[in-house]
Amino acid sequence: MSPGRPLRPVAVVAFAQAPNVRREDHRNEVEMLMPVVEEVFSTVGMTKDDMGFVCSGSSDYLVGAPFSFVMALDAVGAWPPMRESHVEMDGAFALYEAWTQLQEDDIDTALVYSFGRSSPTQLDKVLALQLDPYYLAPLWPDPVALAALQAQALIDAGKATEADFAAVAARSRRDAMANPNAQVKGDRSVDELLAEDYVVAPLRRHTLPPVSDGCAAIVLAAGDRAAAVCERPAWITGIDHRIETHQLGARDLTTSSSTTAAAAGAGLGGGAVAVDVAELHAPFAHQELILREALGLGDGVAVNPSGGALAANALMVAGLTRIGEAAQRIIDGGAQRAVAHATSGPCLQQNLVCALAATPEGGA
Amino acid sequence: MSRSNGTAESVAGAPEEQGAVTTLETPIHIDYQFTAGQAQSRFLKGISEGKFLGQRCPKCQKVYVPPRGSCPTDGVATTDEVELGNTGTVTTYCVVNVPFQGQSIEIPYICAQVLLDGANIAFMGLIQEIPTDQVRMGLRVEAVWVEPGELKPNLSSVKYFRPTGEPDAPYESFEEYL
Numbered sequence: 212m213s214p215g216r217p218l219r220p221v222a223v224v225a226f227a228q229a230p231n232v233r234r235e236d237h238r239n240e241v242e243m244l245m246p247v248v249e250e251v252f253s254t255v256g257m258t259k260d261d262m263g264f265v266c267s268g269s270s271d272y273l274v275g276a277p278f279s280f281v282m283a284l285d286a287v288g289a290w291p292p293m294r295e296s297h298v299e300m301d302g303a304f305a306l307y308e309a310w311t312q313l314q315e316d317d318i319d320t321a322l323v324y325s326f327g328r329s330s331p332t333q334l335d336k337v338l339a340l341q342l343d344p345y346y347l348a349p350l351w352p353d354p355v356a357l358a359a360l361q362a363q364a365l366i367d368a369g370k371a372t373e374a375d376f377a378a379v380a381a382r383s384r385r386d387a388m389a390n391p392n393a394q395v396k397g398d399r400s401v402d403e404l405l406a407e408d409y410v411v412a413p414l415r416r417h418t419l420p421p422v423s424d425g426c427a428a429i430v431l432a433a434g435d436r437a438a439a440v441c442e443r444p445a446w447i448t449g450i451d452h453r454i455e456t457h458q459l460g461a462r463d464l465t466t467s468s469s470t471t472a473a474a475a476g477a478g479l480g481g482g483a484v485a486v487d488v489a490e491l492h493a494p495f496a497h498q499e500l501i502l503r504e505a506l507g508l509g510d511g512v513a514v515n516p517s518g519g520a521l522a523a524n525a526l527m528v529a530g531l532t533r534i535g536e537a538a539q540r541i542i543d544g545g546a547q548r549a550v551a552h553a554t555s556g557p558c559l560q561q562n563l564v565c566a567l568a569a570t571p572e573g574g575a
Numbered sequence: 576m577s578r579s580n581g582t583a584e585s586v587a588g589a590p591e592e593q594g595a596v597t598t599l600e601t602p603i604h605i606d607y608q609f610t611a612g613q614a615q616s617r618f619l620k621g622i623s624e625g626k627f628l629g630q631r632c633p634k635c636q637k638v639y640v641p642p643r644g645s646c647p648t649d650g651v652a653t654t655d656e657v658e659l660g661n662t663g664t665v666t667t668y669c670v671v672n673v674p675f676q677g678q679s680i681e682i683p684y685i686c687a688q689v690l691l692d693g694a695n696i697a698f699m700g701l702i703q704e705i706p707t708d709q710v711r712m713g714l715r716v717e718a719v720w721v722e723p724g725e726l727k728p729n730l731s732s733v734k735y736f737r738p739t740g741e742p743d744a745p746y747e748s749f750e751e752y753l
Binding site: 235236237238239241242245248259272274275282284285286287288289290328330331332333336337340344345348349 | 599601603605606607608609610611612613614615616643644645646647648649650651652
């Protein structure tokens, strides 16, 4: 991230989300989104007419309908015509697009939202379709099997044990008890979790994310506009997105070089900047361990106090939710600096890192 | 050229033993459970009872059919249910002369946008019981439903629209909906 001029300060000023559920079977996407969009606007006393830009993240493959994001725009009301865009990805990447637009100075506000229904279809098949279409997709490897390869590689490298995976899951579920929007929560010991059967060795049920339906929304505002609508905005001090090769066999699955590179791009390189909170988009328990190392997070950092993706994993939403959860802790005064992370693709192929702070300069 | 699932095709004319792959078929089939949502479920239930149910925007007062739960202009929930009449006006139409796979109606036939009385958005339907060269914008039509015992919560319950014999609606009455 090296623009030719200083970055314009942009902040998360509001975040809202729907409770994550196993299956949202009585509302369509628009009906799911409307209350969330309404809530995120009311938090900052704004309406759609105050937005300079609207950007959403979702996937037609999950809904099973072409241009489902156009239909979802009915939840916002696109009249009079507005500047609007969409990414066929998690909403975190839509937020990156909105942040980039806000750097162009001619707009001061943006609405970012995402919706994801993981329940209507066969996720194993849908997620196999994101793989390279020649060598991998025709084999239909399911996401759990691919994650298991990664977890086994970690074990083989001596970097982690099955008990380490269970410890991540136990902590996530315990933390999720305080999150009314989380889906999987409870107080179970590592030993109890390790007594579960394997789903795909070395992964047990607790190391897998739940299937969730949900949606989330964030309002971004720049400079004085942010300070005017929010007492304590969560300023984005840096944001970056890096991608590794789609060819799984060509990657070291035990590390996440793209996360490390994105963190450096977001100004968090080398562990020089301490954060209070990290919200990491790690759908599988072992991936949190990889991300911690890639980001150089110390033991003093509260990781996924929301419960993370192990507690609620609406696809296309869980990444944006990480940014929202991290920002909310700054907005609420509980944290000075935070890092949020979002991933996409198999085995942490793509990674976005967003650095947040209580001041635009990033200081405490 | 027909191939079985997941097989590769060699270069045409190349010796088979070289086995150069030029084509790969990877069939994809995914099932979905569609969630109609609250507003559309009400609409579909109405259809199974032989009536059109729309919903009104509390802000701009427009009535949408089929309703999807929100006003696409204002972005607010449509809460008031409105039962629409069985009659409407053809706002625009086309004569289908092109045969295509899966076609169930004999060509030529008319596919039209019908503005149901009381609605603020046109509804797509077939126009029958009138020669295709006599269909026109402003034509007044009524819905013809399947027999009561055959009504289902889907649009196959509406067989088609046919002329009512009323005088044509004035252009000004539907120009906003073109």
